[in-house]
Amino acid sequence: MTILVYLESYDGELTGHAKEEVGMANEIATHTSQGIVGIAIDSNTSSLAQQAGSVGITELKLATIDSYNPRAYAKTIENIYQDGDILIFPTSTWGHEIAAYLAMDLEAAPITDIVEVRGDNKYIRSTNSNGVLVTVEPEGPKILSCRQGVFSIPEEQDSTANVTEIAAGEGHKNFRVKQVEPLQMTRVPLSDADIIVTAGRGVGSADKIPVVEELVDILDAALGATRAIVDDGWVDPDLQIGQTGKTVSPRLYIACGVSGAIQHITGMKTSDVIVAINTDEEAPIFDIADYGLVADLHEVIPEMVKQLKAMKQ
Numbered sequence: 001m002t003i004l005v006y007l008e009s010y011d012g013e014l015t016g017h018a019k020e021e022v023g024m025a026n027e028i029a030t031h032t033s034q035g036i037v038g039i040a041i042d043s044n045t046s047s048l049a050q051q052a053g054s055v056g057i058t059e060l061k062l063a064t065i066d067s068y069n070p071r072a073y074a075k076t077i078e079n080i081y082q083d084g085d086i087l088i089f090p091t092s093t094w095g096h097e098i099a100a101y102l103a104m105d106l107e108a109a110p111i112t113d114i115v116e117v118r119g120d121n122k123y124i125r126s127t128n129s130n131g132v133l134v135t136v137e138p139e140g141p142k143i144l145s146c147r148q149g150v151f152s153i154p155e156e157q158d159s160t161a162n163v164t165e166i167a168a169g170e171g172h173k174n175f176r177v178k179q180v181e182p183l184q185m186t187r188v189p190l191s192d193a194d195i196i197v198t199a200g201r202g203v204g205s206a207d208k209i210p211v212v213e214e215l216v217d218i219l220d221a222a223l224g225a226t227r228a229i230v231d232d233g234w235v236d237p238d239l240q241i242g243q244t245g246k247t248v249s250p251r252l253y254i255a256c257g258v259s260g261a262i263q264h265i266t267g268m269k270t271s272d273v274i275v276a277i278n279t280d281e282e283a284p285i286f287d288i289a290d291y292g293l294v295a296d297l298h299e300v301i302p303e304m305v306k307q308l309k310a311m312k313q
């Protein structure tokens with residue numbers, strides 16, 4: 001009986017979320033004493049053993065599949081699954097698709113959005129925009145998904161996992177992925193960011209977003225957004241943080257012109273350090289901020305960028 005961790009990757013790179021999955025597996029292992037085995041499926045597998053080893057995976061099952069196909073990925077995993085294994089997926093679009101196919105085949109109920117491991121078969125999952133925590137003690141096959149930004153990434157190690165090549169599973173005859181088109185990302189994705197700088201409606205208009213982006217770039221941060229500016233079409237919906245967007249937990253979160261509506265806070269309140277810049281001293285974001293600046297972001301941010309540039313020189 002093993003803890004099988006599907007290590008999410010794209011084009012040969014493990015995602016930050018995959019590393020958190022290993023963190024969750026480690027926590028489960030402290031309760032069950034089961035060994036941990038990674039599973040990676042990708043078209044480019046050349047450095048996955050090294051990447052898996054660097055987060056403490058010693059044994060890696062590796063399959064090569066030309067392009068993402070949830071049916072084929074699920075079959076690949078099902079072929080090595082044995083009764084009593086625990087399966088871990090990321091709480092991500094791919095993770096949930098693959099988990100759903102597997103759950104159908106194994107006649108299991110996937111348990112999604114796990115935020116805490118409480119025992120050898122007791123998990124806490126978060127629902128209703130983090131408003132309700134549910135304790136689950138599953139019977140039968142355990143297919144679990146790990147909520148992003150909750151479990152710690154294991155310390156980096158200088159080691160490489162031992163690889164066993166496994167056969168790729170069959171896709172479905174009625175299901176073929178014709179094209180996978182990655183978004184052109186020039187910055188760190190939200191999921192991998194240590195620092196997030198979020199723009200809210202207080203920025204003023206779409207053409208003023210570059211003011212915030214200057215701070216993003218000088219800090220090597222990711223750009224986040226409130227739903228207000230996503231709905232107004234100022235930025236890509238993929239950047240939205242909150243109840244109907246992403247949940248993040250960076251080391252530093254800088255909210256610029258963000259009021260701090262509950263639906264936004266729900267997605268970022270576990271950030272280590274929260275800084276808020278807002279002209280309204282009554283704005284609710286200040287209730288959760290560690291540092292607050294009651295100021296116009298158009299005055300403060302250019303000054304911050306100037307000082308940071310000077311520090312970097």
Ligand SMILES: Cc1cc2nc3c(=O)[nH]c(=O)nc-3n(C[C@H](O)[C@H](O)[C@H](O)COP(=O)(O)OP(=O)(O)OC[C@H]3O[C@@H](n4cnc5c(N)ncnc54)[C@H](O)[C@@H]3O)c2cc1C
Binds near residue numbers: 202229264
């Ligand atoms: C079902 C549902 C789901 C939702 N999901 C989400 C979600 O996932 N994520 C999300 O973010 N929202 C979500 N919302 C929307 C949410 O309720 C708020 O409307 C939204 O977060 C507000 O965005 P904002 O803070 O950018 O804008 P506003 O609330 O308009 O706040 C703008 C802030 O900028 C300040 N400001 C103005 N000018 C300046 C300046 N020059 N310098 C500094 N500060 C300035 C103002 O004082 C104000 O506090 C959801 C709502 C619903 C009903």
